[in-house]
Amino acid sequence: MNPNTTHAIEVLKADSSKISSVDFENLVFGNIFTDHMLSCDFRNGAWEKPIIKPYEPMLLDPSAKVFHYGQAIFEGMKAYKDDNDEVWLFRPEQNLERFNKSAVRLAMPEVPDDLFLEGMKQLIDLERDWVKKGKGNTLYIRPFMIAIGTGVVAAPSTQYRFMIILSPAKSYYSGEVKVIIAEHFSRAANGGIGAAKAAGNYSAQFYPTKLANEKGFQQIIWTDDATHTKLEEAGTMNVFFRINDTLYTAPTSERILDGVTRKSLIQLARSLDIKVEERSVLVTELVDAQKDGSLKEVFGAGTAAVVNPIVGFSYADMYYELPKLENSFAAMLKEKLTDIQYKIDSDPFGWTVKV
């Protein structure tokens, strides 16, 4: 953990709120932002005074390093409102820790704990009305950091901006999700930045995903880039495979994001006496298990979608369908996890944090 900042947060309130113009029943994910944002610059080796101010565009030099060398990292989290109008975060210290790991890997300064955690709470507190009650309603939280120092020379910036913006959201995915298993393209290298939540990792996936979309698939399950034999993760989700009654998921590595949903589901499943193995699942294993009927479920796990059941996968131009289950682990785990997040159920793990 990092030392705290010495600066209190300055607050500059918006003159009016745009909340009344928002149709909360028909939100497009990540499209609308609340009235305020948090912003804090790093210069001369130190974090300056953070400010919460009206959400607005910012002025950047065309030579700002973020445009040329991709020094940009982010986190994705959510706030939930319970029936008593209290607002809750889910394991925010995990996101803080991962954010600072990403920062180190991209040669960016780490963010002080209180700037991230207390800054976030203070900002959300101001935007309480944007968090709606009822399961499925959330406030998506996007902390991010970009290099704002100028100069077209390929070296780390000396100036950075940390920001938090907030977007009211419903659930992320709609419709059935079919995936393609990657045979050629990859999202991460051994010794690369796959384990960091770095902006550059996502742009690398857009073109292969577009090709997949054109074939009628929504997502790609990435494989290890050296052999394309091990199943790793999806674009913004870790992946679980249920073979008979055991859940398998790839171990975290340099190539895989250490998902908060993934680790929470593992703990939750084990507490429910479901066997979970963290080990590489081979593509051939998956295909064999589909063929002999032992493959019961495949699902993605991530903050945006929580749990996302996959209805089928394509590999080597063959399409493999998954069975429709009555008692799916995916549905059950999603129910249990969201019950904890919305304070419907008790939280034996101590995961929820009050704003």
Added chain:
Amino acid sequence: MNPNTTHAIEVLKADSSKISSVDFENLVFGNIFTDHMLSCDFRNGAWEKPIIKPYEPMLLDPSAKVFHYGQAIFEGMKAYKDDNDEVWLFRPEQNLERFNKSAVRLAMPEVPDDLFLEGMKQLIDLERDWVKKGKGNTLYIRPFMIAIGTGVVAAPSTQYRFMIILSPAKSYYSGEVKVIIAEHFSRAANGGIGAAKAAGNYSAQFYPTKLANEKGFQQIIWTDDATHTKLEEAGTMNVFFRINDTLYTAPTSERILDGVTRKSLIQLARSLDIKVEERSVLVTELVDAQKDGSLKEVFGAGTAAVVNPIVGFSYADMYYELPKLENSFAAMLKEKLTDIQYKIDSDPFGWTVKV
């Protein structure tokens, strides 16, 4: 090649020039920009009217996709002034082609040929006085494109900005360059974006390079990420190895940038009856060749530094020094190439293009 734009370029001139405040003898690379820049937005599936206008900061929304998902690509080129005050570009169509390859790989729109080439010429024409005569003096040209569409959902943007900014420059590197051969970290994956000039590729290198710097090395020679046995390229340079009198350089691949300097040096060397082999060189080969004295030279090749001799390399915690040569290929090729670029020598290859 792409169709041309239908729009003429609008020109908005700066009220005054800052050129008189610039110390052209003591330039820091990529730090100072000329009076004007070119900017052109892509919206609703088409490129809008390009404009050449005063160099200035731009307003971007905090949720602009470039900040979150790293859709950002660039090129690096130079303009040279000959003794008759004519300004020349070097193989600009190569950079255009590579730029559009990068665009495709990052799911960004391709830039029309004339926007890139004619736009660049028109901008440089306006800034002629910034290109100084004399070998080593250049105007560094930075075309780039960023995703300016908003929204924190991991999908390609629908809006982009293409820009060209110009920076007067002297030579890029100073002092002796010692390199470390990568044993753990990597810059590119099989099936990844290493062959694209994507912003994200550079931020991935900063942390390992910082570690190398701390040990007294300026650069890293990257190896293939799967086995770390094949020598690939440096941070912003392709790499050549001279063993006896043959030059070796890694073949271009998905992991390696197809450098304009690299391909020009290969052609130039062959025209001078120097044998060049494009094949993977193994780390073990390099170490063996250093030990038996057949390794004569290692040098980087790229637009910024042209040719950059490497004085020694480190591998597995051993440091290997390179001999000091009288008649180095590096020095000779650099001389010949820059003579062509500055129109001191004839250009039998048709590489130079008048502005």
